[in-house]
Amino acid sequence: MDITRTSRIAKAAAVAGSLALLATGCGGNNNATSEQPASPDNPITLTVTTFGTMGLDDLYTKYESENPGVKIQATNIDTGGNALTDWKTKQAAGAGLPDVQAVEEGWLGQVMTVSDSFTDLRDYGAGDIAGQWVDWKVQQATDDEGRIIGYGTDIGxxxxxxxxxxxxxxxxxxxxxxxxxxxxxxxxxxxxxxxxxxxxxxxxxxxxxxxxxxxxxxxxxxxxxxxxxxxxxxxxxxxxxxxxxxxxxxxxxxxxxxxxxxxxxxxxxxxxxxxxxxxxxxxxxxxxxxxxxxxxxxxxxxxxxxxxxxxxxxxxxWGGTFLTVPATSQHPAEAAKLAQWLTSADSQAAAFEVAGTFPSSLDAQQSEAVTGANDLTKFFNDAPIGKILANRAEGVKAxxxxxxxxxxxxxxxxxxxxxxxxxxxxxxxxxxxxxxxxxxxxx
Known part of the structure; x- marks a missing residue:
């Protein structure tokens, strides 16, 4: 066995073990009850980590304009694999995680082993709006104790x-x-x-x-x-x-x-x-x-x-993402508010027009922004991309x-x-x- 391969295996095992140790240490959020809403007199910065092409950049700007006092500091990692490594490293260290963390479907098995290190979004109304998304998307983001740890963005x-x-x-x-x-x-x-x-x-x-x-x-x-x-x-x-x-x-x-x-x-x-x-x-x-x-x-x-x-x-x-709020966030209410807004029907429709990320929001799937023409459809020979993806989504099982x-x-x-x-x-x-x-x- 070569040294590089041995090192990779050892590193993978070490990170997995660290995640298990951090499952309890990162759990809970002591900031939830004491947090003051963001405002011009109480400005905050929310950090967001995403990956790949999610179509969110223009939405960040819009959110800042509609929410005075909030500045978004966004980091986009090139691939889901590199983003997973980044999350695992910071999760294991117990430091450096953003206020809003994008989680890919393929990570869920690992994420759910430390689900109590994420904010339960039911505390911020997730349970009341769960019907906005395809049901299996919500099920994927729900742990064994019924905690909803992520808002669904796209499906694949x-x-x-x-x-x-x-x-x-x-x-x-x-x-x-x-x-x-x-x-x-x-x-x-x-x-x-x-x-x-x-x-x-x-x-x-x-x-x-x-x-x-x-x-x-x-x-x-x-x-x-x-x-x-x-x-x-x-x-x-x-x-x-x-x-x-x-x-x-x-x-x-x-x-x-x-x-x-x-x-x-x-x-x-x-x-x-x-x-x-x-x-x-x-x-x-x-x-x-x-x-x-x-x-x-x-x-x-x-x-x-x-x-x-x-x-x-x-x-x-194949794929699809969730926006989560790590329990280490100093602004869990504002982070949850941002994550919910970024995954709303209007926001998902806007992201689709830019990146082709097919919405998990039921209303967004039926919107003109998704079913009609846009720059992406024009690029692909005027293919009715939204309608095709809606057809391809039929029969999908999580x-x-x-x-x-x-x-x-x-x-x-x-x-x-x-x-x-x-x-x-x-x-x-x-x-x-x-x-x-x-x-x-x-x-």
Whole structure:
């Protein structure tokens, strides 16, 4: 075992242990009853930590203008994985946490082990407005004692991003509805996805999708039970469904379907504009990421990218975020007020227009801002993104996320999918993943 890998495993174990020790130490909030409302005579600064592309920047400015005395100091971390590391480090240290912390769905298993170190938002009215969100989103943010620790922002129903120009050049259908039918429409399967990909590779001599990691995440997330069973036990070894999908992914990679791009980088976006690949799985929030990557590489809306109302294997959800208030906040009432405002129907609709983050708010899902045209829809060939995502959200079920779900995704199967893209045999990559799982002593 190499030193780097050993250090990573030791660090992961140390942080996990520290989180457990901090579960009680950070619990409760002594500021809740004594806090004075913010005002010009009592100015406060609220710190907010988010990640990725959440579309909140303009909302911060609006909130400050509507709430004299409140200044927002926002930090946005580039990826969810790096944001998780940041949160775990500060949580373990018991210091440095913001007033409002964005928490990704994949972290919930870890977060819920220390749920008493977050403010119970029922103290600030969360229980009274729970009906504003899709029910499973609220359930995800509720711990075993009934405490609501987060307000839901977006959810991640999935469709397919594809490049119509590249499809057409390869002799495949390129119109949105025809592309959906190409993959099987309502009966789309991963087998059909791979078959179409093989046809594309044969016709174009180019890769079909960007990299295997995102495809694998999508495959896992749409199962009734993923890396964990609903009872909290691991669900990897002996999981026939998981292994069948792995073997299919390995077949795809071995036949040249993967471009082997680096996750979240794509050659600084260049791969989106130079024809390196033609499709990728896209939850709603990914659309803003894709747009930003293309623009960062000098591309624009004429590059051929579109969004199809179809997804292999049926309904799937990848990601989605919550805004929480760590119990260390000196301004829990004001922080809860901000978190509630940022996740209101109007705010979620505004964020969608900017970043494609599909609302968990029921009213926002039906708003013109979501169902109508905006800069994002124009970028994706006038695709009715809001309507497509609403269709893709039908049938989605919240998958139980165990305490190390994100660790398994990133540290176990992350390297394994990279290995597939680098030519490693599927069986060896699977065995190596299981060995890493054992080395990390993941429960």
């Amino acid at each position: 129903p999935m469709g397919l991003c594809y490049n119509a120009d590249l499809f057409k050049e390869a002799g495949l259908p390129s119109e949105r509805d025809a592309v959906a039918e190409l993959f099987g429409g309502d009966n789309a399967t991963w087998e059909q996805f791979v078959d179409v990909g093989k046809d594309y590779v044969k016709a174009s001599d180019k890769a079909f999708y960007d990299q295997s990691g995102f495809v694998w995440n999508s495959m896992v997330n749409q199962l009734d039970e993923g890396y964990y069973k609903a009872d909290g036990t691991l669900n990897i070894e002996g999981n026939t469904q998981l292994r069948e999908r792995w073997d299919l992914l390995a077949d795809a990679a071995s036949n040249g379907l993967s471009s082997g791009q680096t996750q979240w980088d794509w050659g600084k976006g260049q791969a989106f504009v130079d024809g390196s690949f033609a499709t990728m799985p896209c939850p709603g929030w990914m659309l803003g990421v894709v747009k930003g990557q293309i623009e960062g590489a000098g591309g624009d809306s004429t590059g051929g990218w579109d969004f199809a109302d179809v997804f292999p294997g049926g309904p799937a959800n 998958q139980f996320k165990g305490p190390n779900d994100s660790v398994i995704q990133e540290q176990v199967f992350g390297p394994a999918t990279i290995a597939l893209d680098s030519g490693t045999d599927g069986q060896k990559a699977w065995n190596d993943a299981l060995a890493t799982l054992k080395d990390l002593d993941i429960k």
